[in-house]
Amino acid sequence: MGFTKICTGVQHPEGEQVDITAFGRDRSRGDMRDTKCRDCRRLDAEANLPDDYWDGVDRDHFTRLLAFRTELAHAQNVPPYVILHNRTLRDLARAHPTTLDEIRDCHGIGDHKRETLGPAILDFLKTI
Numbered sequence: 001m002g003f004t005k006i007c008t009g010v011q012h013p014e015g016e017q018v019d020i021t022a023f024g025r026d027r028s029r030g031d032m033r034d035t036k037c038r039d040c041r042r043l044d045a046e047a048n049l050p051d052d053y054w055d056g057v058d059r060d061h062f063t064r065l066l067a068f069r070t071e072l073a074h075a076q077n078v079p080p081y082v083i084l085h086n087r088t089l090r091d092l093a094r095a096h097p098t099t100l101d102e103i104r105d106c107h108g109i110g111d112h113k114r115e116t117l118g119p120a121i122l123d124f125l126k127t128i
Helices: 022-027 038-047 059-076 086-095 100-104 111-127
Strands: 003-006 017-020
Touching: 059 086, 059 111, 100 111
Parallel strands: none
Antiparallel strands: 003 017
């Protein structure tokens, strides 16, 4: 059964009712006051990003890296951010490394991730 909530975000400036799930209702602890839906919160977050956030990033590679990370996360039964953060994926899509040493230069990849994930990342990057 669906629930509705009033969204006052940028996509719903006149306070439209938006559908939420029971999970969303429970997370809001039943509080159905004016708030923002997930899409409006995401748009607000993107509007506050630094200007150089996407500079030099191949968006297609980033999208494919997101899918790759999701597959790895499902295989290891962990959330995707445990595998690699979005900032790391952006750096990978920006740098398009071809060696393990180049992967080490990307944000969020230390020696352990370079050794455990590096070869798989390089193999994946060769396919895109």
